[in-house]
Every structure is written in C-alpha cells, then in structure tokens.
Amino acid sequence: MTRVVLTGTGAISACGLGVDALWASVVEGQSGVRAVSFERLENQRVGTAAALSDADKERVAQSVGHRMRDPVAQYALVAAHEAIAQAKLGEDDFGDRCGVVIGSGFGGAKTLDDNYMAFGVDKTMRLDPMAVPKIMNNAAASWVSMDTGASGPLYSPSTACSSGSQSIGLAYQLIKAGAVDRCLAGGAEASLVGGVFRVWELLRVMTADKNRPFSKDRNGMTLGEGAGVVVLESLESAQARGAHILCELVGYATNSDAGDLLRPNPDRAANCMQMALSDAGLDAASVGYVNAHGTGTVANDVTETKALRSVFGEDLDGVAVSSTKPVHGHALGAAGAIEAIVTIKALMHQIAPPTINFNEMDPKIGFDPVSNKARPIQTKAAMSNSLAFGGINASLLFKSFDG
Amino acid sequence: MSTEKTDISQELLELVAREGMVDVSDITPESRLEDLDIQSADFVMILMALEEEYGVYISVDNELSEVQTVQDLLTLAQAKIEEGKKDATA
Numbered sequence: 001m002t003r004v005v006l007t008g009t010g011a012i013s014a015c016g017l018g019v020d021a022l023w024a025s026v027v028e029g030q031s032g033v034r035a036v037s038f039e040r041l042e043n044q045r046v047g048t049a050a051a052l053s054d055a056d057k058e059r060v061a062q063s064v065g066h067r068m069r070d071p072v073a074q075y076a077l078v079a080a081h082e083a084i085a086q087a088k089l090g091e092d093d094f095g096d097r098c099g100v101v102i103g104s105g106f107g108g109a110k111t112l113d114d115n116y117m118a119f120g121v122d123k124t125m126r127l128d129p130m131a132v133p134k135i136m137n138n139a140a141a142s143w144v145s146m147d148t149g150a151s152g153p154l155y156s157p158s159t160a161c162s163s164g165s166q167s168i169g170l171a172y173q174l175i176k177a178g179a180v181d182r183c184l185a186g187g188a189e190a191s192l193v194g195g196v197f198r199v200w201e202l203l204r205v206m207t208a209d210k211n212r213p214f215s216k217d218r219n220g221m222t223l224g225e226g227a228g229v230v231v232l233e234s235l236e237s238a239q240a241r242g243a244h245i246l247c248e249l250v251g252y253a254t255n256s257d258a259g260d261l262l263r264p265n266p267d268r269a270a271n272c273m274q275m276a277l278s279d280a281g282l283d284a285a286s287v288g289y290v291n292a293h294g295t296g297t298v299a300n301d302v303t304e305t306k307a308l309r310s311v312f313g314e315d316l317d318g319v320a321v322s323s324t325k326p327v328h329g330h331a332l333g334a335a336g337a338i339e340a341i342v343t344i345k346a347l348m349h350q351i352a353p354p355t356i357n358f359n360e361m362d363p364k365i366g367f368d369p370v371s372n373k374a375r376p377i378q379t380k381a382a383m384s385n386s387l388a389f390g391g392i393n394a395s396l397l398f399k400s401f402d403g
Numbered sequence: 404m405s406t407e408k409t410d411i412s413q414e415l416l417e418l419v420a421r422e423g424m425v426d427v428s429d430i431t432p433e434s435r436l437e438d439l440d441i442q443s444a445d446f447v448m449i450l451m452a453l454e455e456e457y458g459v460y461i462s463v464d465n466e467l468s469e470v471q472t473v474q475d476l477l478t479l480a481q482a483k484i485e486e487g488k489k490d491a492t493a
Contacts (some may be wrong), residue, residue, distance in 0.1 A: 010447070043458075045454065045460035046460070083490065192465070202447070202451055203447060204446075204447055204450050204462050204463050205462065205463060206462060207462055208462060210461050216465060217464070217465070218464070218465070219462045219464030219465075220462040220463065221462065262443065262444075263443060296466055297463060298463055298464055298467070298468045299463070299468065361467070364465075
C-alpha cells in the first residue's frame with residue numbers, strides 16, 4: 001500500500017505571504033479581515049473581507065506579475081514556490097511523474113469583472129485579448145505546471161468551497177494509485193471584485209458585522225482570498241530523495257448530497273467524515289483536532305455540528321474543533337487548501353487554533369469551538385472538512401509521521 | 404404612529420406576496436410560509452426587495468432561521484428596518 005506524505009506547504013492570504021504569517025495569525029487570533037470598498041458598488045452593504053493588503057498585492061505583482069496572469073494564477077504561483085522551496089524539490093523532481101492539482105471556485109474573476117465592465121458599461125470593444133486564458137479555471141494550475149516543468153496529469157477541480165480539499169484529496173488518490181510519484185496540490189481564489197462581491201451580498205450569507213462561527217449571534221461569513229499549495233509525495237519517493245517529512249495524509253473522502261444546491265445535509269457530511277476515517281483505518285476517538293468548515297452562517301454551523309456529533313458521538317467534547325475562517329476569511333476555492341495547511345500546522349505544533357469573535361454558545365450547537373484562545377492538544381491525527389455549495393463534502397485526515 | 408405601522412405591515416405583506424410569488428389574497432399573517440410554499444430561494448428574493456425598498460441589509464441569522472409564519476417575518480422585517488433607520492441616524 002502506497003503511503004502519501006507531505007513535504008512542503010505554501011500559503012498566501014490576508015494574513016500575509018507565507019505559511020508562517022498564516023499560522024502566527026490563526027494561533028494568535030489576529031484577523032486579516034479589513035475594510036474593502038469596490039468602486040462600482042454604489043451602496044455596498046458589507047464593508048469587510050479578508051483581502052490581501054495592498055502592500056502584499058504589490059509584492060505579489062512584483063514577483064510573479066505577468067500580463068497573461070490574473071491574480072488567481074499569481075497567488076497559486078507564490079504558494080507553489082514556497083511549498084517547493086520547503087520540500088527542497090530539484091529540477092529532476094518534476095517531469096511526467098509529478099502532477100498538478102490546483103482548483104479554484106471563480107478562476108480569473110478580476111479579468112472577467114474588468115472585461116464585462118469595459119464591454120457592458122464603458123462600451124468598448126478593446127477588451128483584454130488575453131482574457132480567455134486568464135479567466136479559465138485551470139489557468140492557475142497550468143501556470144504552476146509551466147513554471148515548474150511538472151508535466152504529469154493536471155486537474156483543476158472547481159467545486160466551490162471544496163475545490164481546495166478535493167484537489168489535495170485527488171492528488172493523494174493519484175499518488176496512491178501509482179499514477180504519479182508526487183503532486184503539487186491545492187487551491188487558489190482571487191474573487192474579491194465588485195461583481196462577485198455584490199452577488200454574494202445578494203445571497204445574504206455574508207455578515208455585515210463580524211464572522212462568528214458557532215456563536216449564537218453569528219449571521220454570516222466573511223469572504224477571503226489567497227492560495228494554499230502543498231507538496232504530496234509517495235513515502236518511497238520522499239525517502240529516496242532524503243526529504244524532510246512534515247506529516248502523512250492518511251485519509252480522504254468526498255461525496256455529494258444529491259439534494260439541495262445550497263442547504264447542506266448533515267447525514268452526508270457525516271458519511272463523508274466516516275469514509276475518510278475508514279480510508280485512514282482510524283477510529284473517531286483518535287482524532288484530536290478538527291478544522292471545521294465553520295463558515296459562520298446559521299445553516300452551515302448547525303448542520304456541521306450535527307454531522308460532527310454523529311461521527312464523534314459523546315466524545316465530541318473531547319475533540320478540539322475550531323473554525324479559523326474569521327482570521328483568513330472564507331477563501332472559497334482556496335479555503336480547503338489554506339485550512340488543510342492550518343490543520344497540518346496544528347498537528348505539528350500540537351496547538352488547536354481558536355475560533356475568534358465567539359460570544360455565546362448556541363443551544364442548537366452546544367459546544368465550545370476552542371473559543372477565542374488557542375489550546376494545547378495531544379493527538380496524532382487531525383481532520384479538515386469542507387462542505388460546499390452544490391452539496392459537495394470533502395474530508396482530509398492528516399497524521400503525525402512516525403516512520 | 405399606529406397608522407404608519409399598519410401601512411408598513413400592508414406594504415410588507417404585498418412585498419412578501421410579490422417576491423414569494425403567491426396571491427396576496429391567499430396570505431394572512433397567520434399563514435405558515437411552508438404552507439404557502441415560500442422556500443429558502445424565495446426568502447433571498449424577499450430580503451433583496453427589503454434592501455431595495457427600505458435600504459436594510461438583512462443577512463440570514465438565527466432569528467430569521469426561526470421564522471415560521473408570515474407574521475414572524477413581518478415582525479422581524481419591521482424590527483430590522485427600525486434597526487437600520489437607527490444605524491443610519493446614529
């Protein structure tokens with residue numbers, strides 16, 4: 001049986017460039033949420049998002065800016081470079097035996113938004129001739145492949161909020177099946193643009209206040225952006241090149257509700273977590289930390305809690321469960337990847353990052369999600385969950401590497 | 404004051420009927436939204452109309468998720484509109 005290990009992680013988010021900035025922010029509860037305003041939104045109802053700072057956007061543009069790259073591809077490249085550097089991959093480690101699986105929810109949203117505005121409002125026919133290759137959902141993955149020379153299979157799952165988790169899961173399956181030796185996997189999102197922001201407002205799932213997952217007074221999510229990319233390898237290839245192993249990816253499962261487009265189904269989310277546990281050959285009791293999807297919408301958090309209770313039973317109170325979205329925002333297609341990296345760091349440092357902005361326990365939820373302050377944990381296994389619109393659930397299970 | 408309140412109730416009732424795509428004569432404050440076949444997607448339409456007409460942004464919160472009857476919805480909408488007015492003048 002091929003074992004799959006992680007040897008590199010890279011992240012870019014409102015917390016800054018790099019995994020260290022992300023981890024420091026989530027542990028300390030320093031939120032990257034800031035005021036955002038969109039030029040063409042006259043009556044903006046929601047005034048905050050976990051957007052990259054202007055300084056970081058500038059640094060990204062300086063390092064990987066290119067007239068054929070939407071910010072979404074730039075974010076993916078920055079995260080991939082960090083992951084590759086940590087894994088110490090050399091030129092010979094790419095090629096046909098290295099795949100790229102990087103998903104995105106909206107793809108090149110800025111290019112799409114700018115060009116529709118130019119076309120529909122400014123009535124110009126002089127649009128960006130590179131709009132098509134910048135907008136397409138696989139552009140981020142393709143740029144990472146071109147940049148590194150990873151010429152194995154390339155996929156770009158676009159499954160809304162599960163894109164990042166499914167990408168990592170799919171890469172794990174490719175390695176397990178022997179199709180590749182290693183994979184650059186994750187998700188990227190750069191959809192904080194006027195048109196996209198407005199339609200999120202209209203869906204009424206964003207809070208005009210603060211994002212408070214699992215808190216009784218929660219009333220919606222806060223959008224984010226960024227990218228997370230990890231290097232996954234078969235244990236054999238990692239050992240053959242003497243790589244430092246961060247942890248092992250031991251279980252993955254994904255399923256579909258085949259039900260409602262927006263309303264999540266607790267039974268299916270529970271089924272997904274159970275399948276991931278069984279894939280890993282672990283029982284629920286061995287999981288000591290769960291990074292929840294925890295969007296902070298009324299419906300998600302109730303559903304997810306029901307699912308967690310049915311998987312962990314009475315033991316749920318002994319499991320540290322938190323949502324780090326109030327810190328890095330809901331980064332949609334990048335969320336699963338960013339949160340997988342937070343989960344890996346939690347496992348490596350044996351610390352459960354807190355759910356900040358938590359005010360009061362909701363009787364419909366009835367547990368404390370590591371509220372407001374990080375907590376030490378003692379565990380060898382941690383889970384990261386994504387529950388996406390479209391009824392797509394994905395669960396990843398990481399384990400400390402002990403040889 | 405009481406006339407104003409009645410007026411807004413009637414306006415809101417009409418708004419709910421229009422956006423929920425039900426005949427206003429079929430609606431009474433006691434009607435259960437479920438029985439009128441007003442579902443989550445219709446809720447979003449109702450909330451959008453409230454934003455357009457009264458300038459209040461109402462995100463889905465615990466109170467809204469407990470709304471069962473037309474009257475529950477009207478009461479909550481009125482409270483949110485009042486809250487919105489207060490915020491605007493604050």
